[in-house]
Structure formats: structure tokens, C-alpha cells
Amino acid sequence: MGSMTDAPSRQNGPALSQEEMERAYREMLLVRRFEEKAGQLYGMGLIGGFCHLYIGQEAVVAGIGLAMKKGDRSITSYRDHGQMLVAGMTARGVMAELTGRSGGYSHGKGGSMHMFSKEQEFYGGHGIVGAQVAIGTGLALTSAYKKDGAVSIVYFGEGASNQGQVYESFNLAALHRLPCLYVIENNRYGMGTSIERSSASKDLSKNAAPWGIPSRKVDGMDVAAVYQAAREAMEHCRSGKGPFLLEMETYRYRGHSMSDPAKYRQRSEVDEMRRTRDPIEALKAEMIKHGIDESFFKAVEQDVKATVKDAAEFAETSPEPDASELWTDVLVGE
């Protein structure tokens, strides 16, 4: 096995097919527009509490989504809206959970950070930094136990990568050769603390090396690179060779949460990333090179806008949960 930390060269593998590009574009744009709308609803007071937007990181979930197969499980942190939409959860159900309404995935009892879908094998939405890494390792233990052939995708940020339980999980997954794909979404800032100021390890893709877990550093702003790396990593996991680690170099445009004063980085840094590295613009340019017509982008834009508008309307009009919901779902069978 050994470490494979070189950035994959796009020339070595197949680029995305037209169908894959179209799907990735649609999903990334959906996440982007969904999050913009969520930000707007937050500003209007329709969404409360903590709300962490995914804007800028869309290529990570879209690329991995392309590589996932039916039955694969996923789990992430509180920055979870992108993962949920790509897992196939409905924009309506997610947005209505954000507004705390009965039409939300958790009937309004979970909120932005705590949503799940048994149907789409999505296991949350976790508010405790790093907790999802140990839990996600357990999703893979179920696969190993039941021999169901599924891979578990475990997303966490570079901030969480300093948590002790991450390394306890690496050890367990490697010991038991669990089909677990760990994905570090390195967006450079854990809340307001940059990676330089929080992590003595400068190359996070090497963080699982002591356990013999193969890994790769990936340009997380390039959906094709993400897809290619994820596909190879998931093949590794699925073939019984144990866990794999991908470090996605990505960037979030918005604050850590909605109440982020953004004093820890220069506005110019954000603007520069948006201008030169935007994953959606990059894919669009690539697609235009492949001869995909402007009409496609217009149609997708309209389609996505309609989906998001419908989700927002649903989320604003869905009734608040009934008071009787207070007491339900505490325990099974009561």
C-alpha cells in the first residue's frame, strides 16, 4: 500500500463523461443556490441558532457523490447541507428543518446541525467536532460485520483532524480493515483559527500514515480530481483492503457560521479564491470547452432556482411542529 500523497494528475485517468459533468454541475449549483437562500432566510430570522454554509466547498461532495454507489453510507459534521443534498435528500425537507418546521427531516427537532435520512443512508449532521469520525467508523464496522459491500464516507474538517478520537478511529479502522473512506475537508480555517495556527502537522494527508492507511491530497476545488481520487479510494475500501484517507484542499467563502465577524482573514483572500478557484465556474469553463451549450447552463440555473424557491416557500409555510412532538422520539417504543 504505502502513502500516495501526490496530487493525482488529471491526464492519468478519464476526465468526467458529459453525463457526469452535467450531474456534478447541477448538484454543485443546487448546493450553492440552496446555501445562498439559507443565508438569506437566516438574515430574515426564519432560520435560528447555528447555521454553517457550504459555499465554496461544493466540488468535494459533488465529486464524491459521483463515486458513491447505492447503499454507501455517509456522515459529516455540522456543515452538512451539501452532503445531504448530494445524498439525495430533498431541498424541501432540509430547508424546512432549517426553519424548524414539521416538514423538516427531523420534524423541526434537529435543526441545521442534526439531520438524518435512513432512506439515503445519511447518518448526520453532528454538532460535536470529531464525533462523527468515530461514529462513521462504526458505520463501516456494520458493513464489515454484515458483509454488505458498502463503503462509509466520513467527512470532517481540518479543525476536527486534531481531535484525539480521529486517531483512535484510524487505529480501529486499520486494525479491523474497515471499509471507511475518511475525507478531510481542509478549508483552512477551524472557525477563526487558521491551520497554520492550529496544526503542527502541515500535510494532513499524512496524518493516517502511522496506521498504514493509504492517502492522497486532492484539489478539492476540482470536481473531476475529487471524483477520480474518490473512485480509486472507494475501490480500495470496497475490495477489503481497509480504510483510505483523502485530504481535500478546499475553501469556504462564508464565515464559519452566520455570526462570523471575518476578522481572521483578508477579504482579498476570499475574493481571490472566488475569482480564480471557484469550483462551479471551473467546471462550467471545462464544459464549455467540451462544447456544452449556454442553453444547458441557463436551463439548470432556472431549474435549480425553482427547486430552491419551492424549498424556501415550503420551509416558510410548513407549520411549526405540534407541541405533542415534544415527547415523541425520545425512546423507541414510547
Next chain:
Amino acid sequence: MASPILMPALSPTMEEGTLARWVKKEGDVVKPGEVIAEIETDKATMEMEAVEEGVLGRILVTEGTDHVAVNTPIAVLLEEGEDASAADGLDLGPKAGPASKVEKNVPAQTPAPQAPASTSTTDLVEPEWGETAEITVREALRDAMAAEMRRDEDVFLLGEEVAQYQGAYKVSQGLLDEFGEKRVMDMPITEHGFTGMAVGAALSGVKPIVEFMTMNFSLQAVDHIINSAAKTRYMSGGQMSCPIVFRGPNGAAARVGAQHSQCFGSWYAHIPGLKVVAPWSAADAKGLLRAAIRDPNPVVVLENEILYGRKFPCPVDEDFILPIGKAKIEREGKDVTLVAFSIMVGVALEAAELLAEQGIEAEVINLRTLRPLDTETIIRSVKKTSRIVSVEEGWPVAGIGSEICTVAVEQAFDWLDAPPARVCGLDIPLPYAANLEKLALPKPEWIVEAVRKQFGD
């Protein structure tokens, strides 16, 4: 179409703010994500980004204005090519908050919501199980796990030293031989990691039994027990379930010092979403652990190291199981109710003997389950005896005894002839020295003294 730009809420608690500065001017083109203004909240100055594309048509609130309420229109956004006059028809009065959009389900003045009535524990009938045999608590626990593992392929055991070592306290003796290493998994000494892993496994379709070498080490994993296992069903609106057992020896052992000697009854009983059982006898251990493994919820099983080697009669019927949530009256009496759990049940029974010699007939309740608490059995007994003393090894502050005494006062005040009393371990970290340790833990004489006080002695 022209649309108003509203004063945004930029934190969970913000109701108003200062419009510190307009970054864009009237007539400027704005794109989503571009900073258009700076807003001062009570916590910080924050940048306000445009959400929609358009032209900043008219500024309605000048920079430097204080106390601008959230949702007040502060500017008008025009579509490209639209004239500023397009804003004329807009309703630019303060926008109502989200409250107006839906009918609120909470009336303005409301009494505290009441929990729905729970099912009566008298419905939890314990059948006659017939023939018994003397076995140790250790054997009872092992037999319970083996029986449930034979019954359900999804049940497996993991923990430190549970497999090859046969259990640090020999509770899992023989299980590796029968079930193999897939279902009896030795774990590295990483409680946080393996507990989280077990919770994830439970959420996705299998039924782990997590053995903590002692419950003290569950503190390393307490976040997963509380935040991950107990709350996920609720936070998922009932989609997820977490059928898992957390078990291990709890409370004081013998001279192992403060870090290895404490009762977690009150800690875990505090948490909605968990069930907590604390067996005393071998029958308790076998019946309750089997029920815990079958329960579709996370269940904490608080065992006791000193009891592991003690023998008790236990039903031999291979279907033997006990209901969670049902206390047992171990000794009937008419003068005072003693409520205890785990090892303290034995101490309470000894006290009852001493009291009987003094002409006081004590009723001894073995709680068996700490959550949900069988308050019905407690209250029925108190209404008969008019006196209650709780007995626990744990600390007094916010302990199980505090709960029991409160329940007695709330539900049987008029029947009480004396203030409820608590007998607890001393409110100190447990010392090592043999004499000090002995002095710190409840003994029958303390209970006798507490009861005599209730009789005015």
C-alpha cells in the same frame, strides 16, 4: 422586479444593529457574495453580503444609523436595466418577523407542558419462573450475553480484554470460544474511539454490547453515550434508533482509590434517551441484561465488582428475562420503606434484619431500574408505611436518593409521618486507606439510625 434589502440578523440573538457603513453606493451593480454594507452588532462589526444580483437602487437607511431593527428595509435592489422609480410601488414598512408567516403552535401564555402519562408498571407482570439454581452474578451476566448472542446474530460484544483474556473480571469467560473473534472483539484502550464506533454500528443495523472495564472509564466516552447514543433518535425525528448496551462494574470496589470508585447511577439516570438498570442479584443481572440487549434503545447496565462472585438463586428457565422499569419488593414490611439498588440492596436487607430485632418491620425495594424509575411501586409502599429512607453508595448531592425523596414528597406528602431521609456515601472522593474507605460507605447501622430518627429517637 425591484425588491427591498432587509436588515439581516447576523447572530442567533441579534434583534437590532447599527448600519455602520455602506460599501456600495446607489447605482452600483452588486453580485451575490459581494459586501454591500457593514453592520455592527453587539458582538462585532460584520460584513453584509448581497444575496441576489442587481443594482443598488435606493438607500433607505443612511450609514451611522443606530438601532435598526432586523428585517427593516434598508435599501432597494433593482434588476439590471430597471429604473429607480420601480421601487416606488414597494411596501417599505418594517417587515414582520417569521412569526406572522405561520400560525404559532405555542400560545402566548402557557403552562409547562406535561409529559404524557407513562404506562403503569403494574402492567409489567413478572411471571413465575419456577425452578432456580444457585449461580454467581458473574455467571448470570455471561449466560445472559451468551443466550442473546445465540438468539440474535446481530448481537456482539466489544471491549478491553473481553476476548482472549476472557474479561478483566472474567465476565465474558468462554464467549470467544463459542462465538469467535468476529463477535467477541478485543478493543485497544481507547474508550472514546471504540464507544463512538459502537454507536455508529448500532445506528446502522447491528446490536453491540460495549463492556467498560469499569464504568469509570466510560467518562472517556461520555460524549458518545449522551450526545451520540441518547439523543440521535430525538434529533432525527424518530428515524434513527440506537440499540446498544453499555455495561461494566460501577461504584466502589475495594481499596482502588477515588478514580476507580464512584457510582454513575445519578449521572446516567439524568439523561433522557437512555435507560439505566442496576442489578443486585444473579436473577436481576441475567434478566435485566437480557432485556437490555433486546431493548431497541441505548441501555446502561451498572454492575458491581463485589457482587460478581456472590451466589443467588436464579431461574433456570431458558426464556427467563425481566422487564426494564419494574422494581422488586425484596422484603415486605409495614413500618418504613427502604429503597436501594445494586449492592446497597443487600445492605438494606441487613438493616431490615436489625430493625426487625427492634420491632420495626421495614419494606425493602430493589429498584433494579434507575431510569425509568418505578415510582408507582415506591409510592404504593410509602402510602402503606408512611416513612421512606433511600440508600445508595453514591454521593448525596443530586443523587438517586434526592430524586426518590422528591417523588415521595410530591406524590405521597399527606401519607408521610416523617421527612424522607437519604443514606449515601460520604460527600468526598473515596479514600484508599482501609479504615477510611470503610468509614465512607453506607452500612446497615447508618440505615438503622436514619430510620430510628424518623421514629423520633
